[in-house]
Amino acid sequence: MGRKVRAKATATVSNLNCGFDILGLAIREPYDFVELEMTDSGVVEIAGIKGCDSLSHDPEKNVVGVVLNAMIRKSGTKAGLRAFIEKGITPGSGIGSSAASSAAAAFAANDLMGRIFSPKELVTFAMEGEQLASGTAHADNVAPALLGGITLIRSYEPLDIVQVNVPPELFCVVIHPDMEIKTSTARAILDKHITLTTAVKQWGNVGGLIAGLFSEDYDLIGRSLTDHVAEPKRSALIPGFHELKKTAIQHGALGAGISGSGPAVFALCRGELSAKTVISGMRAFMETLGIKYNAYLSPVNREGATIC
Numbered sequence: 001m002g003r004k005v006r007a008k009a010t011a012t013v014s015n016l017n018c019g020f021d022i023l024g025l026a027i028r029e030p031y032d033f034v035e036l037e038m039t040d041s042g043v044v045e046i047a048g049i050k051g052c053d054s055l056s057h058d059p060e061k062n063v064v065g066v067v068l069n070a071m072i073r074k075s076g077t078k079a080g081l082r083a084f085i086e087k088g089i090t091p092g093s094g095i096g097s098s099a100a101s102s103a104a105a106a107f108a109a110n111d112l113m114g115r116i117f118s119p120k121e122l123v124t125f126a127m128e129g130e131q132l133a134s135g136t137a138h139a140d141n142v143a144p145a146l147l148g149g150i151t152l153i154r155s156y157e158p159l160d161i162v163q164v165n166v167p168p169e170l171f172c173v174v175i176h177p178d179m180e181i182k183t184s185t186a187r188a189i190l191d192k193h194i195t196l197t198t199a200v201k202q203w204g205n206v207g208g209l210i211a212g213l214f215s216e217d218y219d220l221i222g223r224s225l226t227d228h229v230a231e232p233k234r235s236a237l238i239p240g241f242h243e244l245k246k247t248a249i250q251h252g253a254l255g256a257g258i259s260g261s262g263p264a265v266f267a268l269c270r271g272e273l274s275a276k277t278v279i280s281g282m283r284a285f286m287e288t289l290g291i292k293y294n295a296y297l298s299p300v301n302r303e304g305a306t307i308c
């Protein structure tokens with residue numbers, strides 16, 4: 001009892017335009033920390049939250065609490081866990097804020113419990129956090145947050161996660177406008193059905209993107225970064241989205257789109273130099289909008305969640 005461990009999980013860009021709920025990649029920053037202490041109380045406590053005032057300390061209403069309770073139940077341990085959360089990722093940003101906390105909690109708890117769970121089981125636990133946060137247990141943020149790199153959820157039932165090749169020159173730029181979009185809201189506005197014509201276009205792009213990532217064909221990656229399903233609906237929620245996306249492409253991005261459920265907008269680029277040009281162009285456009293924002297430039301983070 002009393003042993004402490006601290007884990008870190010980074011922001012993630014999910015969907016990657018064509019891969020709604022099935023594709024995601026990890027970037028290097030920002031990130032969340034979760035520190036856990038083993039107690040003999042038999043229950044989960046959220047003892048502290050730094051960096052965000054709006055999150056609940058009630059373990060039933062906090063993703064960290066939900067993930068830890070699920071792990072305690074499954075492991076059968078009589079021990080309790082006391083959690084301290086340090087948020088570096090703003091909730092409702094579109095870069096996997098709830099996923100990072102869920103992933104860091106699952107990773108830290110597994111370490112305290114003697115690594116009894118497999119990486120895939122940790123993804124399953126972290127998905128319970130997503131269920132609480134967004135009403136759907138999607139894995140496209142928690143999988144890369146835990147495992148690093150680029151992940152494909154080939155199937156949810158049963159869960160089948162494929163680690164996708166990361167082309168060495170791939171860089172990601174993220175612009176996060178200072179506004180909140182709840183994932184549940186951004187999901188509620190989507191059509192529940194799509195036409196066969198739309199589905200054909202979408203799965204062509206998913207196949208193209210995966211092929212492009214494995215063959216390191218940057219042009220194919222760029223051609224495939226197209227979304228016929230979520231972007232047409234969600235873009236209306238993000239001020240200046242179309243111009244921002246156009247700016248990224250005009251400055252040399254392979255492609256750009258909504259990160260997760262937004263409002264963050266991402267661009268994929270070939271090489272760091274190109275990413276720097278793209279981020280400058282996107283920053284300059286954001287200045288004209290007069291909306292506060294954060295900007296990140298990162299290679300794909302292959303590391304995943306870590307103990308720190």
Ligand code: HSE
Pocket residue numbers: 014015020021022094095096138140141183186187230259260261
């Ligand atoms: N795939 C999810 C969505 C990601 O687009 O709703 C949420 O961050």
